[in-house]
Amino acid sequence: MFENFTVKSIFREYRVSFESYETALVREIKKGDILIIDSNVFSLYPNLRQLINENKVFQVIASEQAKSYDQIGKLITQIIEHGFSKPNRLIAIGGGVVQDITAFASSILFRGVEWLFFPTNLLTQCDSCIGSKTSVNCGEYKNQLGGFYPPSQIYIDFAFWTTITEKEKSSGLGEMLHYFFVEGESNLPKLHKEIVAAYTDDDVLLTLVNRSLGIKRKMIEIDEFDNGPRNIFNYGHSFGHALEGVTNYEIPHGIAVAYGMDLANVISAHEGLISIELRNQVRIILKEVWRNTQLPEVNIKDYFDALSKDKKNVGNDIKVILSKGLGDMFKATLRRDDDIQRLVVKFFENKLYEADL
Ligand SMILES: NC(=O)c1ccc[n+]([C@@H]2O[C@H](COP(=O)([O-])OP(=O)(O)OC[C@H]3O[C@@H](n4cnc5c(N)ncnc54)[C@H](O)[C@@H]3O)[C@@H](O)[C@H]2O)c1
Ligand SMILES: [Zn+2]
Incomplete structure (x- = not known):
């Protein structure tokens, strides 16, 4: 039923593929790439650790607090301090919070770096993974900062449904x-x-x-x-x-x-x-x-x-x-x-x- 497709964007055409996250991750991950992973997902899928090798992982506890401009500033500082450079990519694995954080950081870091997205819950898989919006919070004001910055590639794997809650x-x-x-x-x-x-x-x-x-x-x-x-x-x-x-x-x-x-x-x-x-x-x-x-x-x-x-x-x-x-x-x-x-x-x-x- 699902065929891979591309989305035409002002920035670039990007691809949505339906594929096992394990296969895609092993193929995609390169030295120097940094992963931003939802902490719940990281503990529910311990095999991620093996797939990632030596790449640096930042775990994010999904919350509106984590999406604050201040917090993202701190995360970007850590990414730079880790030696991340323009040709490296950010790889996001998680829900909407991880998506917004990674998209926003990618859009402003070195005037824009490439990012990839593995949406892990229903909301991101059925909707927000495409559309390029990057919205983060400024103080108590939700989603007031951001722009449009799509990932270069999205991998959707419905295997993640095994752990999503009814809510x-x-x-x-x-x-x-x-x-x-x-x-x-x-x-x-x-x-x-x-x-x-x-x-x-x-x-x-x-x-x-x-x-x-x-x-x-x-x-x-x-x-x-x-x-x-x-x-x-x-x-x-x-x-x-x-x-x-x-x-x-x-x-x-x-x-x-x-x-x-x-x-x-x-x-x-x-x-x-x-x-x-x-x-x-x-x-x-x-x-x-x-x-x-x-x-x-x-x-x-x-x-x-x-x-x-x-x-x-x-x-x-x-x-x-x-x-x-x-x-x-x-x-x-x-x-x-x-x-x-x-x-x-x-x-x-x-x-x-x-x-x-
Ligand atoms: N950029 C966009 O286009 C866009 C669109 C809609 C929403 N959003 C933003 O996304 C956020 C809401 O997204 P959300 O509802 O995905 O929130 P979220 O990222 O907080 O995820 C919801 C919960 O699902 C958990 N989760 C994710 N994948 C899981 C899995 N496979 N198994 C078990 N648990 C899993 C997370 O740990 C979290 O507890 C809001 O901040 C909203 O503003 C952005
Ligand atoms: Zn919505």
Whole structure:
């Protein structure tokens, strides 16, 4: 089902290969290359140590703290002190945190060095491994620094699924759903069945990952720098990022995005843009993503502050993506007025995500 493919980027064309990480790593690793590896992955896959020989490894404990500009500065200093030079490559093995750190460091070190990526969880494999975004945190401001800097090669190995948690699976499924809805999903009952099955049936999950990567690839080849059409793929994201922020990143990204899509739909229904029935039908599928995640109490003032802090916003106007229907998302400006504030309060306090409208 999976064929290797290339992604056309302004920087260079880069390749995505479906291959055993062991084979790929042994072939790729050269003297002087440095590895940046998620510490959980490094302990769950002890064979990595043998494959790596004498190459230097920096382990990263995946957290938003590790993604801070200060921490990355320290890491880059250590990389330079180790004797890393321009022809050497950084090799990232891990999830989104390791990806962002390595991409960002590679983009600024010696005005840009080559990097390779082995995504190890569902979120990175189905989505973020392509797209070239490099976002790191500045103080309390999440993802406010960065640019675009793709790896030269991505190796996806589904063998890493043996150790991912159910929560991580949910997060990947939430991320994939936003692609399917934005693309214009035409069969919601079938999608619902597939999402339920994907938790236990790897073949179904593979089909979904394949579809998700296909949609993402098409979009980034049209608008790599997120200046136009790619914007609508922020569906669920502004609302989701704010939720991640107020819950101290306890809610994984893709699960927060699922709640974010439901909130976007509730607002869209309130504005008369979509029917209440459509919102309810989509919610049934989204619920499969957050089914094992309790949402803590959300402080509405903090939530709106987090929403306004999103890098896409100016003043009291909040830029979000709303929906006029499946495949018909659009950029909208929300005024932080009483009406919207009341609706968001109702969403969280009355737990509208648990109920049909
Ligand atoms: N650059 C982009 O395009 C992009 C896109 C989406 C998200 N992100 C960023 O990525 C981060 C979220 O990514 P994430 O959810 O992958 O977070 P993460 O990197 O923290 O990974 C989540 C958890 O999964 C664990 N893990 C990874 N692979 C595993 C495996 N095979 N087995 C067991 N555990 C494994 C990690 O140790 C971690 O505990 C955020 O900082 C977000 O801003 C970046
Ligand atoms: Zn996302």
